[in-house]
Amino acid sequence: MTHTVSVLVENKPGALARISNMFARRGFNIESLAVGPTERHDVSRIVLTVTCPAEQLEQIEKQMHKLVNVLRVSTLAAGEAVERELALVKVAAAPSRRAELMALADVFGARVADLGPQEMVFEVVGTPDQLESFEELLRPHGLKELARTGRIGLARASSPARNARPQHVLR
Amino acid sequence: MxxxxxxxxxxxxxxxxxxxxxxxxxxxxxxxxxxxxxxxxxxxxxxxxxxxxxxxxxxxxxxxxxxxxxxxxxxxxxxxxxxxxxxxxxxxxxxxxxxxxxxxxxxxxxxxxxxxxxxxxxxxxxxxxxxxxxxxxxxxxxxxxxxxxxxxxxxxxxxxxxxxxxxxxxxxxAYPPRVDLPGWRPPASVHPRQVAEAASALLAASRPVLYVGGGAMNGDACEELLELAEAGGIPVITTLMAKGAFPDSHALCYGPPGMHGSKWANWGLNRADLIVAVGARFDDRVTGKLSAFAPGAKVVHFDVDPAEIGKLRRADIPVAGPLKLALTELAGELRSRAGPGHAGPVAWRAQLDEWREQFPYRYARDGEWLKPQAVVETLRDLTAGRDDVVWTTGVGQHQMWAMQYLVCDRPRTFLTSGGLGTMGYGLPAAIGAKAARPDATVVCVDGDGCFQMTAQELATSVLEGLPVVVVIVNNGWLGMVRQWQEMFYDERFSQTHLTHQVPDYAQLAEAYGAAGFTVEDEDDLEGVLAEALECGRTAVVDARCDPAEKCFPMIPAGAAATDVIEFPEEEAVEA
Known part of the structure; x- marks a missing residue:
């Protein structure tokens, strides 16, 4: 089962290395990983997705808690979190195909980020599922390059009581 | 300021x-x-x-x-x-x-x-x-x-x-009086309900054991462990890292389990209906084949590191927190609920005692060679009753014999490399122990392979006034590897023969300004070891032992912990 784990870490050199090293050393596989700033300048958020059984997820959480730079670990259960991902997609777009591509993009709320004589770049934000659908629909048109950020997520505002249990309290 | x-x-x-x-x-x-x-x-x-x-x-x-x-x-x-x-x-x-x-x-x-x-x-x-x-x-x-x-x-x-x-x-x-690390908050308390459940499990169990690891020492919980064991009459099984955390000579102490632990401790652990793990981590050298380990046991797991709980063996009752506090509360709970004169699992203890009687550590004290076990037993007997001896070891057969035959009744008197298995640990660790306890006699039971990995520290010992006694159980081989080659690799002794030829360890010791001794005959053993222990200088004893001696009992890697290979019966002579 795929789990999304949200980790608040101190914004210090090596914090990410400590986490990725722990995963590598213990044989846990990271599927995607996104790092970025939070509302606090001294704290970063790492959102990672892992596919593993529940017992292994518990071990991952516990091992992460032991890292001194890690402030909080929470697992975002499906349905309890808002999850988004950004993708940039470069696709073959001869002038004759542009209208069709634009119509397709419209369905996914994708924007044209750049346009060349024979190619165009779309930017699209959505859930990982939506991005995958968009990618599949573009593929027959000649997918040239693809970059995805990896998902980021927050617990839903509408169900705060169901937030994952924090073991380290952020001050 | x-x-x-x-x-x-x-x-x-x-x-x-x-x-x-x-x-x-x-x-x-x-x-x-x-x-x-x-x-x-x-x-x-x-x-x-x-x-x-x-x-x-x-x-x-x-x-x-x-x-x-x-x-x-x-x-x-x-x-x-x-x-x-x-x-x-x-x-x-x-x-x-x-x-x-x-x-x-x-x-x-x-x-x-x-x-x-x-x-x-x-x-x-x-x-x-x-x-x-x-x-x-x-x-x-x-x-x-x-x-x-x-x-x-x-x-x-x-x-x-x-x-x-x-x-x-x-x-x-200016040195800060305290430090606040928001990401480092190890548990400072234990959950009372979990402790109460652990006490209930102990009172309900008919075959309970305390499975104690090095955490008991690190958590400064040895006195509390003694109180707990005595309050419940619970058999105590101490891992290699926990040797001394519970007195070896206590009637409730059943010593080390695992690959070269006793049959009684392994059977005790594996046939228990309740394992109370205290700062132990279900290491593969203890459990053997994990899926076959203690199939009938309910597990209570005490550890200050929550990540150890459930890592290898699922805990029915997890208790994360400082062991000193946890054991104090558990002993109190047990005492108040069991009442005075609670005898605990009498029949179970009798069973363990019977196994201990039936399957003692054995070796054959005959033949032309000095036996390594005899060296360790003599050291034990020469220091019997003393509370000012600290032991260190290297890694291998001699370490396992030291674990089996030495008697440690006090915490922090048996220092060994358990998890990493670092050859060369013994001599420098002994020097460090001597710095910590200048009045103690510090003895390193070493192997010849191990000693050669850090032998240069003899200079440190001599020059820094930190005298220690190194007793090399010298079989001329990388003994444990040789044992595996003999048993599991059809006796193809590949690159394990260090020989008895070089170095001359006594001369090497003298070259460093230490006292050097060599002993080959069992008749001289006691005298030489006594002299080394009493000389007050850094001393090296080269005890030239039987190259073919194997360490038993043994659970082969990957086998179930109940499948113990004993010392071959026909060769057994009362030790």
């Missing part, structure tokens, strides 16, 4: 503020300013090792014998890479260690400068935490944090890597 001083002096003032009595190390280019500060004066004694690995194991031996944090110092590059083995060793055995290393100047970091190594990077998987200090003002806070992290929660090693220019920079020094 702050004082102006150099970063190097600030490091020493911080060590003094932490109560550090002794540090073990070797100077070098990037750590020169700190050694210059030593020359300016400090209350910290510096013990000059001959190799950084030796310095690290000395710091470990000091920490394990004293219960305090060990301190090791090395320079950049090869200095710190040589320190990696003891750091990894301390990581596996949860030994509190602060390693201070020099780093090249800040301006040179990342340029592949002379003797530059990414010290924090190379040690990343084997430290609790590490710091690369490039701002001198951070030194006091970092050192405070380093000691705090090393000794709080589950103990372990930390690394403080200090750029050379940082050591040379003047700062306003």
């Amino acid at each position: 702050s004082t102006r001083m150099l970063g190097s002096d600030a490091i020493l003032r911080s060590l003094e503020a932490e109560g550090v009595e002794v540090a073990f190390g070797i100077p070098g280019g990037a750590i020169l300013p700190l050694y210059d500060a030593f020359a300016r004066g400090t209350t910290v004694r510096h013990v000059l090792a001959r190799h950084e690995q030796g310095a690290g194991h000395m710091a470990e031996g000091y920490a394990r014998a004293s219960g305090k944090v060990g301190v090791a110092i090395a320079t950049s590059g090869p200095g710190v890479t040589n320190l990696v083995t003891p750091i990894a060793d301390a990581w596996m055995d949860s030994t509190p260690l602060v390693c201070i290393t020099g780093q090249v100047r800040s301006s040179l970091i990342g340029t592949d400068a002379f003797q530059e190594t990414d010290a924090t990077g190379i040690t990343l998987p084997v430290v609790k935490h590490s710091w690369l200090v490039q701002e001198a003002e951070e030194l006091p806070h970092v050192l405070k944090a380093a000691f705090h992290v090393a000794r709080s929660g589950r103990c372990g090693p930390v690394l403080v890597d200090v750029a050379k220019d940082v050591q040379e920079t003047e700062i306003d020094y």
